[in-house]
């Protein structure tokens with residue numbers, strides 16, 4: 001059980017029990033095509049499989065964590081407090097690439113991160129360090145990009161921000177050693193998954209209403225067509241004897257039922273708007289082709305019945 005390196009929108013830590021309860025009793029390899037912050041992957045630490053995300057910086061970060069954890073930690077240790085003055089020896093000490101004034105070290109680091117594709121030689125280790133640093137010191141720890149792919153979250157308010165946490169990086173590095181990491185569209189899993197494997201899909205959720213902005217994970221959104229494609233991929237895997245779990249918003253309930261999946265709503269409270277009168281609680285669904293008797297917790301239930309006799 002490893003803690004995720006990043007804080008990530010749509011993180012699944014609060015859903016772990018509900019997901020695990022639907023996992024098959026046993027499976028071969030584990031695949032997570034929309035890995036994001038990897039709350040499930042890092043908690044599970046599978047012995048083999050694949051993880052993937054369409055976000056290139058995220059995938060590059062995981063590769064550095066896996067291959068050079070100590071050098072990454074060293075770079076992070078060199079970074080200064082977000083509220084301190086910009087470093088005159090680094091680029092963007094005064095203004096950003098757009099000519100905006102840089103008030104402190106945080107905004108300097110943000111401007112450096114947003115320099116992609118970088119001027120001069122691309123240094124993936126520095127990019128990874130900047131990613132972790134910004135994620136741990138930005139407001140709410142949200143990853144959000146504007147239309148040009150720029151990271152645009154303002155500085156957070158932390159009394160004592162900890163952007164290094166070497167122990168966490170080293171443990172995550174070990175977890176990553178056992179899996180292949182890729183930066184593709186989720187459909188790669190049709191080539192990767194074999195019968196008996198388990199695939200967990202956690203896509204950007206389909207919006208509950210046309211205005212709900214659930215899908216803004218990156219500059220290229222995940223639209224209705226992508227949702228249809230995902231359902232098709234889940235069906236194909238099901239036909240091949242691959243175990244499949246999908247989490248999504250409540251609006252997809254009927255579609256997954258019609259496709260023959262077992263679908264449950266789970267008790268999740270998610271903010272879809274922030275009007276003063278309170279936030280709408282929305283249903284979240286977990287769809288799976290794992291039948292109840294084949295699930296992990298089916299064995300537990302049988303055991304407790306047995307014990308009670």
Ligand SMILES: C[S@@+](CC[C@H](N)C(=O)[O-])C[C@H]1O[C@@H](n2cnc3c(N)ncnc32)[C@H](O)[C@@H]1O
Pocket residue numbers: 008009010011012013033034035036037038039040052053054055184185186187202203204205217218221222226
């Ligand atoms: C709901 S988040 C996953 C959250 C993750 N389960 C966690 O615990 O942090 C969805 C992820 O899908 C990625 N994504 C969006 N479109 C994709 C695509 N077509 N193929 C693969 N990944 C995609 C996003 O970059 C984002 O990281």
